[in-house]
Amino acid sequence: MMTFGCGVYLDFPSEGNNPQWKLLTYIDTAVYHLPKYAPIDSVVNLKVKTVYYPQSAKYFYLPASELQPGINEVSYIFYSNGKKRRSFEHFYMVSDIEPRQITIDDYYLLEHDEDAFTQGLLWKDGYLYETTGLIGESSLRMLNPENGDIIRNQPLDKQIFAEGISKRGDEFIILTWKDGLVYKFDAELEQIGVFPYKHEGWGLTTTDDNVLLTSDGTYNLYYLDENFNVDSTFQVYNNRGPVQYLNELEYIEGNVWANVLGSDIVQVIEPTSGKVLMEIDLSGCIDRHRYKKAGVLNGIAYNPHDNLVYFTGKNWPYIVVWRPLFFDK
Ligand SMILES: [Ca+2]
Secondary structure: EOOOOOOEEOOOOOEEEEEEEEEOOOOOEEEEOOOOOOOOOOOEEOOOOEEEOOOOOOOEHHHHHHHOOOEEEEEEEEOOOEEEEEEEEEEOOOOOOOEEEEEOOOEEEEOOOOOEEEEEEEOOOOOOEEEEOOOOOEEEEOOOOOOOOEEEEEEEOOOOOEEEEEEEEEEEEEOOOOOEEEEEOOOOOHHHHEEOOOOOOOEEEOOOOOOOOOOOOOOEEEEEOOOOEEEEEEOOOOOOOOOOOEEEEEEEEEEEEEEEEOOOOOEEEEEEEEEOEEEOOHHHOOOOOOOOOOEEEEEEEEEEOOOOEEEEEEEOOOEEOOOOOOOOO
């Protein structure tokens, strides 16, 4: 038991706690002990501005199920006879979901340029679009989704290292890794603008509400506003902890699919909670002994009309095309 503020005490499970945060599991409840001498009238959650009226004169309960996976900064003000008692806590939660394990089989292959250092993949209006990276070699490509043929291969500015690609309305948006720039192209692949971007650019995708969602190689994902500033963020957790190195993204049927740098596992993430729902294993799809140039998995695209998911990687010799059977469509 520890003391917080003057007269409000907090109980929390003792295992795994450290001075920075207290570990809670999904089924735990943090119990605030209220002072006997001055009953609490109301409690205000400062973050979401919710007001609670404790049912008990002795305890205020915070169910862990109300928290998000990851570090939760929880701040309450306890009001008692016109006086305030403030409590500020860091609670650490892991996801309560054990991700469903999926190994993909029953897929087919399209050609892919082994010189393409793939950084992003997108399906839009019947075509695949790909960005490739490396300074001096970055490009924007339009591909035929029937066979993988390159229809257009447009070099990007020589000095940039291109990263993920996605769409916003009819426009294409391309991130750069450390150049601090984001590029906008029209539907004809003509460059129509370059804007500042304050973060490292890794993966990029677009929600069903036409909002950009981006990664930066951490376990955080970021929603961007119209001007490419971070509007809000969420943390990605599985039942073991944070999922680091999130990279190329694709928004598919309400969830975010993300590959993890250096692994052949694609994480399927529920964006409302940040919890990993599934782990899709593609390690059987690429034989790196046979294809010596093949690097990391780094391309995910989705064709909702035919329910096809496309995967490729840096310098892979092919694009893997898979029809998931688990969508309710
Ligand atoms: Ca993508």
